[in-house]
Amino acid sequence: MPESSRLVGKEVSGCCSQAWLHEAIGIIEADFNRSADTHLIRIDLPKTPGITLYLKDESSHPTGSLKHRLARSLFLYALCNGKVGPSTTIVEASSGSTAVSEAYFARLLKLRFVAVMPKSTSREKIAAIEFYGGECHLVDNPASVYDEAQRLADETGGFYIDQFTYAERATDWRGNNNIAESIFSQMAQEPDPIPTWIVSGAGTGGTSATLGRYVRYKRHATRLCVADPEGSVFHRHYVDRSIKRIERCTSVIEGIGRPRVEPSFVPEVIDRMVVVPDAASLAAQRVISRIIGKSCGGSTGTNIWACLQLMSEMIRSGQKGSVVTLLCDHGDRYRSTTLNDAWLSEKGIDISQPTKLLEDFIANGTPLPTS
Template sequence: MTNAWVSEAVRRIERDFQRSADTHLFPIDLPALAGVQIYLKDESTHPTGSLKHRLARSLFLYGLCNGWIGEGTTIIESSSGSTAVSEAYFARLLGLPFIAVMPRSTSAAKVAQIAFYGGRSHFVERGDQVYDEAARLARECGGHYMDQFTYAERATDWRGNNNIAESIFQQMRAEPHPVPRWIVVGAGTGGTSATIGRYLRYQGHDTQLCVVDPEHSVFLDHWQDRSRTGLTSDQPSRIEGIGRPRVEPSFVPGVIDRMLRVPDAASFAALRVLEQRVGKRFGGSTGTDFCGALQLACELRARGEAGSIVTLACDGGERYLDTYYSDAWLSTQGHDIGPWLDRLNAACDSGSWYGN
């Protein structure tokens, strides 16, 4: 490995960053929640279409500066799709081979996007198999296993340096309630919640962090009882990008103020509600985030309190047209979103989580 190659690789990533604008933060118009404003930070506008673009950039810089990535290094990642898409982008930027180890259920659109950036997809049957298989491939080819689930929380500078938390607070400066009462995120690696939670404490902001967890994920159970570190689930999360069958090393429960379990049917219904009220389609994790933000907003209103809540749109809905946005797919998977459509619309229109 030569210092000259690494230095040029870092400069390429930094130039790419300078060519990319920050993502938009916009309010969701819900008049019934008078005094409480929900904001959506649209991470789908990154070059690779998701929040994971930030993580992939950080992981590459971390690997380069640690001496793990050099000229010709094959990059291997375990992923549910979005991180692999973003890492394939940066691998191509640096002229490096890339292999994504993913569950076979990963959306076809994500697989196609990985191929577009020159990456190769390697499939396993279950989500809990990605870790060992990625490590095995790295050993066999002498490549570097990025291991987002271990390094996400340490690769990102949580003190600032244009991380997502700093971006949120800069964009909120001129709003009626510039310091949010809550920031709501899901957890996949745990890196985003760790970055935001640490930033809030470092900056001394009076903002609480809520992490929403889908069905079959073990994060909430571990957060409730920290002694249960070896928790596992034999069923994968059906919300791509968040929820894990094990407690990931990057998950930091101590920075989280509250966690909420969101049923999968509620997440899928929330996508339809957002499309009607925002005019844009998002991925499943955005539906999970919105459910949590709406519940917290209704709770603030019920107490007669005002304030702002910020949540994330993690990726766009174009990747999920044949799944989350397909009535046939929902029916095949046994998801009845009708009751949740009614409940979420009622909450939006009345300002009450219980529809009163």
């Protein structure tokens, strides 16, 4: 038998040994095994009888955000495709949360990790990446993160893990305890177990793609709504597919909203998009934090505003049911930005009017104005 034939099965794409690959996947799977599923929080609003709001609390992951799921999937996808070995430098373009989670998994595998991020990224996220041993490479222009990440990967002989391209394909949308399967499993004993709406934001587009595909695969009546910051391109593309890029995303909400339509964004599985002004997102961030007694990030506020818009429509039409959305990450990452009154004032953002509308909805069941 030729020497090359005897080596088949012992090496993986020339990148690493089969033994290292098996160990690496085992480490990630063991981490998953140690992590319980995230909580589903029921929020009873007395003035909206027959309509119940639920929050899927993704901040309880080990790295504190929804992106923990994505980072795990991206690492497994890269490993199983032979892209990563024991000396590979992992490089990512991120607005922060995905990089925090990827730094965690890179440390588990003893790999160098570099995050390319806008300089506007909150210092709390930067500190979290560094806590897990990651390196932060900050750029002035948020639109340049993609090219800079690829340049660094090429320069170091590393691998650009590229959440924006691979998010929708790295996650098994049919099940395997993805976020959609988890939601429906946890809703099974609730009064309205099949949600009328599930609401998600879009950063890479991977979460909305997973939710939309799973709902169709399981033939549920649930509809998927994506809440998108006013300054983002996604809602523009949803209306007009020829719009694929804007000069920049003007939103201050980190983690969602983009200046270009990312490859993982799948508009065909989305039933509705709600456009949310930043002031409304930040008002909702604070209001929902007070209601549940736990601080939330700005993207959670974006989701909540969209939920209450949908619930307002349900009230007007006399419809009953459940609405589920995501608590994306903890507010501790935004103490210096969106939860800081001085920062809001500096940005010229006034949240007083949307706060009043939200409080009136909660206290009196008064529907939000139609958008």
